Amino acid sequence: MSADRPTLPPVRLLSEAELARDALSAPLMSRAVRLARWAERGVPVGAGGEILHDALAAATEHLGLTADEDGPACTAEAWQLAVDTGLVEIEETADADGTTAGDGAGPADDAAVGTATPGEELALLTSGSPQDVLDIWLSGMETVLADAAAPDLADLADQLAEGGELDLDALDWNPEEEAELLDGILGNLYLLTALAESPDQSIPLPALAASMIVPDDMDEPTDDVLEEVSEAMMRLDDQFRVLEPIGLVAYRPVDEALIEELDEEGETVRAAEPLTDEDVSRYGLVRLTPLGVYAVRARLLDAGADAPAVGDLTGKGADVLLDALPDYPEAYAQAESEQWLAARTPLDAARELLGAARGDDEGAPRRRLAAQQTLSLVAPDAEAALREVLDDRQLGGLARVWLAERGLPGIPEPSQEMIFWLTVDTIAAQLAGADEGAEAELRDLVQGLTEQHSGFFDAAWRVDHPATADVLEAMGRLHPDKKAAKEARKAAFKARSRQSN
Incomplete structure (x- = not known):
């Protein structure tokens, strides 16, 4: 495998039908679908397809979010997803200038420049295949990812209010860098999910942030690095709050009691609670959902990574x-x-x-x-x-x-020859795939073999196997008994001499 095509550990995917059900039940997607169906009689929209003030109030009521202070924002977000995914389609209204302002809560309905009605994609959710549903969801997920990588809207509003122009340099925000960073975070989360003992195992937010920032060869992070990790955690906290409603991640946010409260001048008003390791969940916990694993894997494959899934080899030799x-x-x-x-x-x-x-x-x-x-x-x-x-x-x-x-x-x-050949072959296989954690197990195996077979090394060096010398050298390194280890090394020397002749 070439270095520019990394191979990731395999993952287990749900069936397409199960994933499609998860996609449709994701809160943001579910609301978008409900709004698309609600738009059957036509909904006035602005120049960007945004839902207008009166219609927004009606849509919020339709979703049952009127009592929620964030209800209008959640409704507007779901509507935008419906527009972006083609669940609704826009027909422009002739001679509309869209210049009339509303009461501050959004554009007035007489500023409409078009009408939204259910789109062709909506029908695919019921008449199409599970893959059709997943394709629509993936399209919406990309939109949400772009939102997660965008700068804080409050910062944008402040900048526009002060100068009247959008200055990305002043925001210290690079769209490409932000998108790459989020891709890297999702890639690391995918890797940690694949290596986890359980698919339901959540990753502490500090560990995820550190995986992107702390160099592998750094034993003790410096204060500057720790500060960078802390800042990354806060950014990730914001991003995962955006990504959770689309069903990509399951997220437990950072406990607000751990965050310093600052006044307008940036001075601490209320100190954060002391950080301890006793309750790691307070720092934020995140995991990819099964739908998230599917989505990130699809993006990794598009990027050229080798990201296997269980079942990929069924049709292979x-x-x-x-x-x-x-x-x-x-x-x-x-x-x-x-x-x-x-x-x-x-x-x-x-x-x-x-x-x-x-x-x-x-x-x-x-x-x-x-x-x-x-x-x-x-x-x-x-x-x-x-x-x-x-x-x-x-x-x-x-x-x-x-x-x-x-x-x-x-x-x-x-035959005795076959027994020893199989023994060498088995140890060679285990040595090839052994990591540090398997060394103790191999040591026990080596010790057990020599205890069960007297004269083991005298017979083993004669085994006609390509890995005989390597196996004996490893046994000499692993055997806890110094005398036996020395015998193994002598046998390895004999095996090499035999192979060279």
Whole structure:
């Protein structure tokens, strides 16, 4: 995989039908749909398609938001989404100048320059496919993302009131940088979601902000970096409040008691409560919803990233499956294997897996281990395929394991050479995929093998396996007993000498 096409951990997606239901039930989308249907008799709109004052009041009442102080703003936001996604379409009114001002709450209805009625996209929500629904939602989501990356409206209003002109430089706001930063935040949130033990696991806002700001090689963040993280948290708090109604994230906002209250001159009026680690949720918690995972993955794919999802490999060959599975989390690897197997008969699947597991290349041990794990899910109907490879040097050992696990009769005893070959192959596979957390497990495995087999190293160095020397060197590094470790290193030297001759 090239460096300019990064590979991300796999994610598990809901079905398109489930995602479409989630999209339609997102508060902002749901309100937009209700308003589009409400517009059947025609709704007067301004030059940008914005809903006008009297119509806004009626729309707010239609949504049941009259008693909410933010009701008109929520209604206007939902209406704009309906316009942006084509749920309503605008027909311009002839000879309208749109110059009449209202009472300050919005343009008056006699400033109308057009009429909005239900658009073609609205019909797709009921007559179209789940993908049609998701396409409409994705279009709206892009609009909301743009809103989230925009500067604070209060800052804009203040600037316009003071100077009468919009000066982006004075706002210290760069549209491209803001959009890239939000893309980066969503990408990091996607990565953390993919690596989380549970899809419902929320990410603390400080950790998410720090992931974008604190350099990887910085042991202790400086005061300046911490201040930058704090500022980023406040910006993210605003952005996630905007993104939650469209269904992209589930967000618990920052506790306002943790934020300093400032007077007009910027002086502290009320100090923030002391920050402790006892209740991390007070700093803000966020997670991508299943719909959010789907959306961010779609954007990552458009950007050229390799963002796999469980089920992607169902139509691929066993060689592709076995190359990918070792890098999947255990639960996702099993789910991917189950879907791949479900598309084939047990016998055909077993033969394809065994064929793809062969090889002397560096990645072959990991493929064979993945094949063994996948074959453990195959029904006993595949017995014939496993018996066909009993004499195969590379596959005979795992075939015997499969047959024995099912209590099937007539399993020939493996030769000593086959036992040791399978042992080296298994350790090589685990070494190739081991991280720091797996080292203790490997150490126990190495110690157990040498305790169970006296003279293990004297026999192991003779094994005709490409990874024999590397495995023995690793055993020498990992074995807790100094004498055994020394024997392993000597055996590794012999194996290298043997391979070079």
